[in-house]
Amino acid sequence: MPELPEVDTVARLIRPHLVGRRVVAARVSWKRTLGGLAPKEFERSVAGAKFARVWRRAKFVVMDLERDSKPAGWLVGHLRMTGRFHVEHADAVRDDYERVALALDNGRELRFDDVRKFGRIWFTRDSERLLGELGPEPLGSDFTPQWLAGELRSRRRLLKPLLLDQTFLAGLGNIYADESLHRAKLHPLRRSDSVNAPEATRLHDAIRSVLTRAIERDGSSFDAFYRTPEGRPGGYQDEFAVYDRTGEPCVVCERPISKIVVGQRGTHFCKSCQRAPLTGASRAKRRARRRTAS
DNA sequence: ATCCTATCCTGGCTGC
DNA sequence: TGCAGCCAGGATAGGA
Numbered sequence: 001m002p003e004l005p006e007v008d009t010v011a012r013l014i015r016p017h018l019v020g021r022r023v024v025a026a027r028v029s030w031k032r033t034l035g036g037l038a039p040k041e042f043e044r045s046v047a048g049a050k051f052a053r054v055w056r057r058a059k060f061v062v063m064d065l066e067r068d069s070k071p072a073g074w075l076v077g078h079l080r081m082t083g084r085f086h087v088e089h090a091d092a093v094r095d096d097y098e099r100v101a102l103a104l105d106n107g108r109e110l111r112f113d114d115v116r117k118f119g120r121i122w123f124t125r126d127s128e129r130l131l132g133e134l135g136p137e138p139l140g141s142d143f144t145p146q147w148l149a150g151e152l153r154s155r156r157r158l159l160k161p162l163l164l165d166q167t168f169l170a171g172l173g174n175i176y177a178d179e180s181l182h183r184a185k186l187h188p189l190r191r192s193d194s195v196n197a198p199e200a201t202r203l204h205d206a207i208r209s210v211l212t213r214a215i216e217r218d219g220s221s222f223d224a225f226y227r228t229p230e231g232r233p234g235g236y237q238d239e240f241a242v243y244d245r246t247g248e249p250c251v252v253c254e255r256p257i258s259k260i261v262v263g264q265r266g267t268h269f270c271k272s273c274q275r276a277p278l279t280g281a282s283r284a285k286r287r288a289r290r291r292t293a294s
Numbered sequence: 295a296t297c298c299t300a301t302c303c304t305g306g307c308t309g310c
Numbered sequence: 311t312g313c314a315g316c317c318a319g320g321a322t323a324g325g326a
Contacts, residue, residue, distance in 0.1 A: 001319055032302090059320080081319050082304085097304095116303045118320070157296065166321080173320070223318090224305085264298080266318075 002079040004138065004171030004211055006219035006226050006234065007059045010085050013229040014110065015054040017087040018063065022050045022105040030099040033114065035122045045073060045123045046102065058134045058170035061085060062127065074127045076120075077112065083119025086111055086229040115225070134170040138207050143169070149200035152192040159195070159203075160188035161263035172207065175220055175243045178268045180207045182242045187274040188260075188267045194277065213239065242268040 002010070026043035028034065034042050049065040049072050056062065063075040077085060082097075087110050090103060095113040100121050102110040112121055124130060136142040155162065162168055163177040172180065181188050183206035186199060195203070214236040219226060221233030222244050228234065237244070241251045246259040250270040260267050 003320095078320085080302095080321075114303095115305070116319085118302065155295085161297085164320085174318095264319095 001081045001173055001175070002083065002219070002226055003059060003173035003176050004056075005176070005214035005217075005236065007061060007079065007171075008056050008215050009218045009228055009234065010079070011054055011056040011061050014061075014085050014087055017108065018051040018054050018104075018110060020051065021108075023047055023065075024103040024105050027101040027103070028099070029101075030114075030117060032117065033099040033112065033119060033121055035120045037123060042123055046075065049073070057131050058137070058166055059173070060131060062131070073123060073125045076122045076124060076127060076130050078120045079114075080116070080118035080120070082115040082225045084113045084225075084227060084229075086113075086231070133167050135166060135168045136170065138169055138171055138211055143204070143208075145197075145201040145204040148204045149195070149197045152195045152200055155192045157192050158188065158262060159186060159190045159192055160265070160267055162192050163207075164263070164265065169207075171211070174265050174267075175240075176207075176210055176214065178243045179210045179241055182269055182274060183210055185273050185275075187276050188262050188269055190277045242270060244268070 023046045026039070026046055028039040028042065031039055037045075046065065049067055051063055052066040053064040054061070059078060061077040061079075063077070065072045065075060077083070079085075087108055090107055090109050095111070097113045097115045098111055099114045099117065099119070100112040104110065112119065122130060136147070151168070152162075159181060160177060163172050163180065164174065178188070180203065184199070184203040186195065186203055214220060214234075217235035217239070218228050218232070219234035220236040220240070221227060222237045226234060242257050245257045246268060247256050249255065250257055250273060253270065253272045255270060255272045257268055258271050260269075
């Protein structure tokens with residue numbers, strides 16, 4: 001599903017079609033996509049505005065608008081599971097699941113399709129309302145091994161749900177959380193305050209390298225949903241180590257990949273490479289083994 | 295403080 | 311072939 005690498009790809013590929021263009025009109029086929037703003041109000045807010053900048057924050061596509069060279073609010077998009085932005089000629093055939101479209105001043109349209117209707121396009125004059133509570137960008141300069149080690153130590157949460165928490169770290173979703181934990185050789189059920197400094201550094205480096213490589217491959221496509229704005233699938237699914245590979249051999253040790261549910265999310269990992277956290281029972285077993293050995 | 299559940303949605307899958 | 315029922319998944323709200 002669209003996570004940081006996919007959203008980064010989307011922003012990068014729609015940007016050249018939008019920056020400098022002006023919105024002429026809006027077409028809204030599913031009101032709730034606007035997050036509560038009435039379609040008329042939405043159209044009034046964006047019509048005549050010019051796209052000044054198109055960028056990404058966490059999993060949000062952020063479009064800065066201006067009028068007369070002055071800031072005039074933001075269009076903020078979230079793809080959730082099945083949302084898709086793309087730019088087409090106005091006469092191009094429309095997708096069955098088109099929810100919102102913005103006509104541009106060059107005969108093209110920015111379209112938002114979304115099968116499951118969870119995606120949103122907000123118009124706001126206060127972008128902090130939407131973006132203010134987010135944690136640091138994993139590829140930004142605030143995200144350092146030292147910061148991560150300290151933040152992990154100060155909480156007592158399971159690693160997997162913590163990595164999915166956008167107020168902790170912004171941009172990881174189910175795929176890249178699983179991939180990062182495997183690369184760092186950390187079990188998804190480890191408690192954050194049990195992670196030592198070298199392990200935190202491993203996790204930091206794993207997150208960065210996984211995301212960087214996934215961006216290079218234009219994200220991951222393993223079902224019918226995510227496609228780039230140009231309609232092509234991403235390529236990172238070819239490099240998955242654990243996600244969607246239940247039962248297949250681990251790329252490191254060749255033992256079968258396991259799948260469990262953590263925090264209501266399917267979680268893929270290698271039992272051999274990512275050692276389970278010690279429980280009371282496993283501590284006792286370990287002691288017993290040691291006694292037998294000696 | 296943290297976890298758990300329900301909610302929002304629908305296409306696609308499983309099982310009968 | 312048809313159909314019911316379940317599932318995935320990001321984010322959030324409310325309750326434990």
